[in-house]
Amino acid sequence: MKTRNLVVLSSAVAVLLTLPTVNALAQPASPARPVTFIERNLGGPRLGITFSLGSSEYTEKLKEFGLGNTLSQFGWHFEYQVIPEGGGPQFVIQFTPLLGGVEYGKIIPSATLAMGVRFPGGFEFGMGPNLVATPDGIASALVIGIGKSFDYGGVSIPINLALTHSTVGDRISIIFGYAIEKAR
Numbered sequence: 001m002k003t004r005n006l007v008v009l010s011s012a013v014a015v016l017l018t019l020p021t022v023n024a025l026a027q028p029a030s031p032a033r034p035v036t037f038i039e040r041n042l043g044g045p046r047l048g049i050t051f052s053l054g055s056s057e058y059t060e061k062l063k064e065f066g067l068g069n070t071l072s073q074f075g076w077h078f079e080y081q082v083i084p085e086g087g088g089p090q091f092v093i094q095f096t097p098l099l100g101g102v103e104y105g106k107i108i109p110s111a112t113l114a115m116g117v118r119f120p121g122g123f124e125f126g127m128g129p130n131l132v133a134t135p136d137g138i139a140s141a142l143v144i145g146i147g148k149s150f151d152y153g154g155v156s157i158p159i160n161l162a163l164t165h166s167t168v169g170d171r172i173s174i175i176f177g178y179a180i181e182k183a184r
Contacts (some may be wrong), residue, residue, distance in 0.1 A: 002041065002116055002158060005124070006031060007113075011087045015171045030133050036085040037082050037083060037084055037085060037108065037112065038083045038084075038085055039080070039081065039082055039083075040080075040083065041066075041079070041080055041081075041181065042077075042079040042080075042081065042156060042179040042180070042181055043074060043076065043077060043078050043079060043179060043180075044076070044077055044147075044156075044177050044179035044180060045074075045075070045077065045088075045177045045178070046073070046074070046075045046077045046098065046175050046176070046177040046179045047072075047073065047074060047079070047175070047177060048072075048073040048094060048098075048173055048174050048175035048176060048177060049070060049071070049072060049073060049173065049174055050071045050073055050164075050171050051069060051070050051170060051172050051173075052069040052070075052071075052170075052171050053069075053169065053170045053171060054169065054170070056168060056169025056170065057145065057167075057168040057169055058134070058139070058166070058168040058171070059169055061134050061135055061136065061168070064079075064104065064135060065131050066104060066106065067101050067104045067106060067108075068104070071100040071103075071108065072100060072101065072102055072103050073099070073100045073173060073175060074096030074099050074100075074102065075096055075097050075098035075099060075111075075177065076096070076097060077095075077096045077097045077149040077158075077177060078094065078096070079092060079093070079094045079096060079179060080092070080093045081118070085118060088117065088120065089117045089119050089120070090113075090117065090118040090119075090133040092115070092116050092117065092118050092126065093113075093114075093115050093116060094112075094113070094114045094115075094116075094126070095111070095112070095113050095127075096111070096114070096175075097109065097110070097111045097113045098110050098111070098112075101144075108132065108133055108134075108166060109132070109133050109139070110130060110131060110133070111130070111131050112128060112129070112130045112131075113129055114126040114127060114128035114130045114143060114145060115128050116145070117128070119149075120148040120159075122148045122150060122151070123146075123147075123148055123164040124145075124146065124147050124148065124149060124158070124160075125144075125145065125146045125147075126144075126145055127142065127143060127144045127145065128142075128143065129141070129143070130142065130143045130164050130166075132164075133167070135139045138151075139166055139168050140166065140180075141164045141165060141166030141171075142164070142165050142166070143162050143163070143164045144162070144165070145160050145161065145162035145163075146160070146161055146164050146179055147159055147160030147161060154164045154180070154181075155178050155179070155180055156179040156180075157176070157177075157178050158176065158177065158178075158179065159174075159175075159176045160173075160174070160176070161173070162175065
């Protein structure tokens with residue numbers, strides 16, 4: 001059965017590679033002029049709230065540490081954008097270190113590195129790794145985020161919803177703030 005599937009898959013790939021129209025469609029058209037990009041460096045404060053979902057291992061560790069399953073978040077957002085000069089989507093790399101749980105008199109540090117796309121209307125999505133301190137050490141997770149950035153007089157005001165998934169438990173966060181382009 002595995003051999004048959006491999007033969008069928010190999011045959012399909014071979015047929016697709018030999019079709020001239022498929023090869024032509026798979027290659028981008030050459031632009032009339034070279035595409036240039038604008039680079040922006042944005043940063044600013046971030047505030048938010050994180051909810052530990054369900055009765056997960058992470059939620060239990062929070063309780064053992066004297067914390068609830070809802071945590072405040074405070075931090076700073078570092079962002080690097082590459083934007084096609086003629087318009088279009090922005091390619092974004094973001095790094096966001098946060099401190100959570102200050103309302104309980106404790107600090108839980110976390111950091112996220114996300115890579116994604118922001119469209120001209122402000123809708124954005126991305127994903128990347130997350131590290132969070134737990135009473136037992138550092139836990140890693142995957143963050144998937146969506147959001148919208150509003151431009152108000154040259155100030156970007158993002159509102160994001162992020163789902164953080166890991167083996168110790170899932171979290172959902174609502175994070176907002178503002179960003180102003182740094183002068184070069």
